[in-house]
Amino acid sequence: MVGTGETGDTGDAWEPHLLDEDEFLREVQSFEFWFEAIEGYLGDRPNGYDPDLVEAELDDAERDQLVTILCNYPVGETAALEASSGLVRLAATNPSQIFMATQVADEARHVEVFRRRLEHLGVSDLDTTIASRANPELLEFKRTLLGFVDDGQWDLAVFAQNVLLETMEDTVFRFHQTTADPVTAQILEGVIADERRHLGFGENDLGRRLAGDPQRRAQLTEVRARLDPLVLRCFEATYRDLGLRPDEFPELGRSYLDAVERLGLGG
Amino acid sequence: MADFLSQYSIQRWLEACPQGYLDGTVYGHDPDETEAEEVLTIDSLREASIAVTVQLIAGERCALAASSGLINCAPDDASKMFLATQTLDEARHVEIFTQRLMDLGIKKEDVNSTVADLANPNLVKFAEVLLEKVANKDFVAGVVGQNIVLEGMAFSVFELLQASSAGNPKFAKTLAGTIADERRHVGFGENRIGSLIQEHPEKRPEVEKMQAEMSYYMLATFTDMFSDAGQRMEEAKAIAAQRDENPLDGVSWHGADLMTATPDVMEAVLADTVLGEFKTRLGRIGIEYQSPKVPA
Amino acid sequence: MNDDLDTANSVEFETDSDEAPRRRFELEETGFREVPKRWRKFYRLWDGPGDTLAPNEVICPVCKVVIRSHRELRPGDRVYCMPCMSRLVVARGPDGGLIADVLY
Numbered sequence A: 001m002v003g004t005g006e007t008g009d010t011g012d013a014w015e016p017h018l019l020d021e022d023e024f025l026r027e028v029q030s031f032e033f034w035f036e037a038i039e040g041y042l043g044d045r046p047n048g049y050d051p052d053l054v055e056a057e058l059d060d061a062e063r064d065q066l067v068t069i070l071c072n073y074p075v076g077e078t079a080a081l082e083a084s085s086g087l088v089r090l091a092a093t094n095p096s097q098i099f100m101a102t103q104v105a106d107e108a109r110h111v112e113v114f115r116r117r118l119e120h121l122g123v124s125d126l127d128t129t130i131a132s133r134a135n136p137e138l139l140e141f142k143r144t145l146l147g148f149v150d151d152g153q154w155d156l157a158v159f160a161q162n163v164l165l166e167t168m169e170d171t172v173f174r175f176h177q178t179t180a181d182p183v184t185a186q187i188l189e190g191v192i193a194d195e196r197r198h199l200g201f202g203e204n205d206l207g208r209r210l211a212g213d214p215q216r217r218a219q220l221t222e223v224r225a226r227l228d229p230l231v232l233r234c235f236e237a238t239y240r241d242l243g244l245r246p247d248e249f250p251e252l253g254r255s256y257l258d259a260v261e262r263l264g265l266g267g
Numbered sequence B: 001m002a003d004f005l006s007q008y009s010i011q012r013w014l015e016a017c018p019q020g021y022l023d024g025t026v027y028g029h030d031p032d033e034t035e036a037e038e039v040l041t042i043d044s045l046r047e048a049s050i051a052v053t054v055q056l057i058a059g060e061r062c063a064l065a066a067s068s069g070l071i072n073c074a075p076d077d078a079s080k081m082f083l084a085t086q087t088l089d090e091a092r093h094v095e096i097f098t099q100r101l102m103d104l105g106i107k108k109e110d111v112n113s114t115v116a117d118l119a120n121p122n123l124v125k126f127a128e129v130l131l132e133k134v135a136n137k138d139f140v141a142g143v144v145g146q147n148i149v150l151e152g153m154a155f156s157v158f159e160l161l162q163a164s165s166a167g168n169p170k171f172a173k174t175l176a177g178t179i180a181d182e183r184r185h186v187g188f189g190e191n192r193i194g195s196l197i198q199e200h201p202e203k204r205p206e207v208e209k210m211q212a213e214m215s216y217y218m219l220a221t222f223t224d225m226f227s228d229a230g231q232r233m234e235e236a237k238a239i240a241a242q243r244d245e246n247p248l249d250g251v252s253w254h255g256a257d258l259m260t261a262t263p264d265v266m267e268a269v270l271a272d273t274v275l276g277e278f279k280t281r282l283g284r285i286g287i288e289y290q291s292p293k294v295p296a
Numbered sequence C: 001m002n003d004d005l006d007t008a009n010s011v012e013f014e015t016d017s018d019e020a021p022r023r024r025f026e027l028e029e030t031g032f033r034e035v036p037k038r039w040r041k042f043y044r045l046w047d048g049p050g051d052t053l054a055p056n057e058v059i060c061p062v063c064k065v066v067i068r069s070h071r072e073l074r075p076g077d078r079v080y081c082m083p084c085m086s087r088l089v090v091a092r093g094p095d096g097g098l099i100a101d102v103l104y
Helices: A021-028 A031-042 A060-088 A094-120 A126-133 A136-150 A154-179 A182-211 A214-241 A254-262 B010-021 B037-041 B043-071 B077-103 B108-118 B121-135 B139-164 B169-199 B201-227 B229-243 B263-284 C037-042
Strands: C010-014 C022-025 C043-045 C057-059 C065-068 C078-081 C086-092 C098-102
Touching: A031 A094, A031 A182, A031 B010, A031 B077, A031 C037, A060 A094, A060 A126, A060 A136, A060 A154, A060 A182, A060 A214, A060 B043, A060 B077, A094 A126, A094 A182, A094 B010, A094 B043, A094 B077, A136 A154, A136 A214, A154 A182, A154 A214, A154 A254, A182 A214, A182 A254, A182 C086, A182 C098, B010 B077, B010 B169, B037 B043, B043 B077, B043 B108, B043 B121, B043 B139, B043 B201, B043 B229, B077 B108, B077 B169, B121 B139, B121 B201, B139 B169, B139 B201, B139 B263, B169 B201, B169 B263, B201 B229, B201 B263, B229 B263, C037 C043, C037 C065, C057 C098, C065 C078
Parallel strands: none
Antiparallel strands: C010 C022, C043 C065, C057 C065, C078 C086, C086 C098
16 A cells, blocks of 8 residues: 555645746756656666566567567657757747757657667667568658658647657557566556656646637647547557457547647647 | 667666766755855856856757757767767756856846846857757768867866866866766767768868857857956955965966966967867867967 | 545644635655655556545546645645646546646
8 A cells, every 4th residue: 555654744734736836847847857757767777677577488479569569669759859859949948948858868768778679579670670560650740740840830849749649659658568578568667657747748838838829729729630640540550560459449549639628629 | 880889878878977977966066065155245256157157058058959959860879869868968057057047146037138148149159150050950060060169168168167166166066067978978079970071071171161160259259258357366366365275276277377377378278278179089080170260 | 545545644634714624644655756756755656447536636637647735635726746747726526526627
């Protein structure tokens, strides 16, 4: 049982919820916060997992399926790496610029841990294998996302990256974590923890910007409608790789739809 | 090549920095360290510290924009990984120097206007030359400009500031961490670009022109920064004399006695050191060093 | 999961204007490690639909982490979700339980 107990901070009324909003944002978007947060869940997990963790026995078919699934992850993560690095220069405030820099490092770590996992699974020519097995829908999504970044469109890029792409990844990773071998599951656990920050930043940053800008909201709603079919195809392709039949697909995109609803982009 | 590139890893960076020499620090210094008392209480010293810190922030903001901007045009994953760690290093530097500005009494809401007002115009032009290469997705020129010219300058400036901060352990410790970071950055610049220059010899003239231009603005910045330093240095010496102890007693940097050197001497030593480093590093990667015009 | 939170942890009361006094809660570490140490006890992972929230807890709708407070939460309270950086206000949900709405 966590979270209960008779000992502890009895008279201490202080808590994070008492910070004023500026203090809160400055704290959570700082390098120091990121640094202490990731130390908590990655400090004893070099390359994303406990080195003492025992590898599960995988037969050839299982290993091959895992390789196919994992080949998609570095593509999505590289898209996020390239987009977030481009967004650093577009950030309007120092804290959001620093946050975006921490996201750059997170995304680079994800690319690295997934590629290393593929190597450990015996993939020798990584780039060729990834290129041959990754879903083309993801590459199309990447092109769209990087187009927003190149055009200097912060809102559209943050929406496509920190809301759409991150929600897609979060949904898939969470599902995959429940069925994956222990090493892959632990790697995914750390990635999901990072995604929480990215998702939250995207939704909160956009939410603040859209609150007083109905024109921008209309534009984003239109972009969202344009990207939805592509997002759906990405989801479906990944779930097929995970070995699911369409009728077995979990509630696809529920988190995404919820986020879109909260942002008022339901159209 | 593969083995050399494999050292550029996020995991390696995590073990070296957050879990290594930055462990236990807060904004780059020990939690109980504060700015030296005279820096906080004597207006002229405080103003000078603010002016210096603003230049550090301006330089680091440029480095942050450049290193993040170069990720998209990096030709291989290992370079992307390294530049991702450098992006975060630079973001940390922006943060710790911004925090120092606030420690020196600048209000949070006044940080940006203070940086805009006090950033040296020549340093701003220096940044613009580099960021134009980055905006054009010119990886070779961008990395030479960022990791050899800008970082080479920062490395020497930080070393000089660290030596001059013998009486201010908090700032010296902050600088020590940034110097450790810069070591990796200049190392990447040389090691990665050396091979790329061999593959793209046609890039040399453009890169050499950029180096000369950036070096000119760097020298002009040094001239501006040292031009009004005489009175401040005398004031610091007078304060030390009153206390009968000078933390700079016996401290030298590249042959200059920091207790007795005039601003002109310090400017010359700094410029010679940085330009000498440029020449050596550029020579190693096959770029011919270009002597910059001397600022009027 | 946290059935005993609302009683075992309740140690004192706080009066808030005319309303009934609020219970206060001791917080212990929950095993949550995704924020710096000093903030960790204010959050825990949600275990899914079978997980019961204590009166000092509410779920972040953005990242699904459980946010915790020293005091019993009531509609109108502001809470922060540090793991995903959201600012939220506590509200009464359709089923009468506490929910959190994101404040942009």
